Amino acid sequence: RRQGDSTPKRSIQLSDIVEKRVFNNEDAISTPKRKPKGDDNDIKRSALKNSAIIRRRNSTTAVAGAMTPTQKLKMLRRGELSPTMENRSTTALSASVKSKSDLQLARERLHVSVVPQSLPCREKEFDNIYAFLEGKIQDQCGGCMYVSGVPGTGKTATVTGVIRMLQRQQQADELPSFDFVEINGMRLTEPRQAYVQIYKQLTGKTVSWEQAHSLLEKRFTTPAPRRVTTVLLVDELDILCNRRQDVVYNLLDWPTKSAARLVVVTIANTMDLPERLLMGKVTSRLGLTRLTFQPYTHKQLQEIVTMRLSGSEAFKSDAVQLVARKVAAVSGDARRALDICRRATEIAEAAILPKDSDHVKSTKKFVSIAHVQQALSEMIASAKVQAIKNCSCLEQIFLQAVLAEVTRTGVEETSFLGVYSQVENLAAFEGLNMPTTGNCLRICSKLCAERLLIAESGRNDIFQKILLNVSVDDIHYALRVNGI
């Protein structure tokens, strides 16, 4: 029986019947849903809609174009329609590798998205995770691991690198086969959607979380012969923790079932997350197999950058060293170092371009220490001093008045009235026309929007409390150099 002939849920109307005859036999016709009371324009309207869809998108197949949105949604939920992005119209994409300059190539290699085949400076961690996962897969039992470290220290890259290695071995039949499922806490709208995502990666279907939960429960708790091991990677574990912690509990409880053969690798930022946030029973299930990724030292950062640049002479070695030392001193974040290097190549390129026309060959394109310095100042320095310098005259006087009031009272919190009397003094001293309270309130709210000041919200008018959000030295420095 064809799907299209199923009985309509609502009363059959003439318009529906006519609509059915319009379609070919091959077309799948779903039950007419929630039609408004017999309205003949329906067919016309739906036809219009369909044609509109066809006009708007022709990237998908013709069948997909002729569907109603509801049908499409159903197909999406069944996983029959793969999501796509529109492709570029010009086939000859950008430029071939040869026409790219040295700097451009370097910039491309330095992009954070280009993950190298083997991560430098993470060999020990790689071996650690590899040994754990390989052991679990060989033994065909379940287990948990907790990986922690500050952002940008190569946690996810290392774990996915291990998995890739294992998958390669599995293809070469050196290892029993296994499934790999990956979820990320930040890609979910709420913790329970984790069930949906896991189920979707196992079967390709999208169902509600209750259903996904019970199906997964059934899958992992009932013993089945020839079940393969499943490796589950949970990124951003702390987001999955809600007050009840049922999701985390379930994810960590399944590996303890002998039927499940589930290996869970969890990744988060804080080292003491299990003790700090998780309940006792969850911490107990998480176990003590843990691994911490230390922030990169300056030597390691330098190695990472030079390895990406291998072969190209776009960077001077001391330039790389400067980046590595500056970043290692702040956070040890590899993304930061790579981004700064990338910005430095852009600056170097922009600096060379105008000269290029004069003598094409003589200029060697490389990133020197001066370019890096500029990139560093762009990406690390704060602009508060500059912002104060660029304030209008009255705004600067207002900031000075806040400062004066803070020194007068000795308390950090000042009230607008006190500041205003200081403004009057300063304005008289500078020989400016007296600013009105209205203007001063305006200036105050403008400075608050910039966050040079912090003021109470609400309509407290001249009684609002004001806090200085920049350091006293910044104001002194900015205003003395400027000399208002």
Add this chain to the structure above:
Amino acid sequence: MHGDITQIRRFLKERLQRDYTTLHGHEAERENVRQLLQRTAELGESNSLLLIGPRGSGKTTLINAVLADLISLSDFQQNTILVHLNGNLHTDDKLALKSITVQMQLENAANGKAFGSFAENLAFLLACLKSGNKRSKSVIFILDEFDLFCAHHNQTLLYNLFDVSQSAQAPICVIGTTCRLDVIELLEKRVKSRFSHRQIFIFPAANTFEKYLDLFKELLSIPNEKELKQITERVNELKLLNSDELTMHRNHYNPAKYKFNKKYIDSWNNSVIVLTADAKAPALSSLRTLYEIDKTESFLKLCLFRLVAQLDPDSQQRITAEQLSEIAATYTADPRVELLCGLSVLELCLVIAIKHHSEIYDRDPFNFEIIFARFAKFSKISTTMQGIERAVSLKAFERLRHMEIILPISSVVGKVQKDFEMHRLALTYGQIKDAIQKYQALPTEVAQWAQSSII
């Protein structure tokens, strides 16, 4: 002559209000953003950027100007999808996601409506972006009021956008504009790590008074025929930008419909230059007042609009220094004082009584009883204010409260009777003094009483 002046007025007004793409100054920043976007479009690089600057400093105009530059390149126009989000409109990730789905014309959107739940939309968007590679179209996300997106739950949207820009997926470029200087501190550490820390600071272009004057002249002068033609071409190219969210091209000012008499333009432009020609020109002092209050372009445009609106073929054919000083005066005048001048004598007497009370007790809060007693002492011996009933004064007191000249102390718990509720005075003493001087036909007794609290 008649026609010319109305045309000039209309042209200037339109240019002040609806010129969304002309940017004055900021050459380096503009070039920086332009190259970033161009690389995203042509080479398929993924980037993220924050534009930071005070309100009215031209952040949105910069983006619009860059888009107007790039839209004429067919490469850019065919290979990019623009997605425009605003933190004030898209107040949570759910709305933002629906809007992204519609603007990218993904498969689960039809006729401007996105289907499926929030979780499904997110999963589908991520799947789409993940399926893309260097061969797919670049997506440019413009997030206005970026700091409001930081307040969303878990910063899910920001994390995902930045994460896509840092992984080998479809090329996207995330541009955020905000006026908060410390916006980076609002990001969670994992979001912060994924952001590429490119920040471009935009401060008002007119950082000296000379540049401010140049800007003033530029905003008032009429371009010649050749320049008009160039602008017309530029505006016409904007039509290529077919985005439903980015609406600047729909209502952009178009100089094509204006044609000026060449001689008249010259004399007009000359008059504008003469206005600020020498160092002693009277217009300069009023311009300097405006500059001292606020040096952003948007504020100047606001003032100029009022100036231009006064042009009239019959009476006012040129912009004069007097007009300028009049407008500057409105910004230096205190509206509170004007409000006080509109009070009745009884209300003013109450304000004076409040002032006396505040002076004596150093801004202690007061209630109606205290003030009425003080006022009654005066009215008993005055010849004009005798015989005013208590109820009438209470009404006057309430009116002061409605005008927010006095503010109730909100921390009062429970219901207090009207006459006993405590208030604060929301004025400075200087404002009251000014008002008493300016007040029309104030009885001498009251003026004298205002001088001293001793009766």
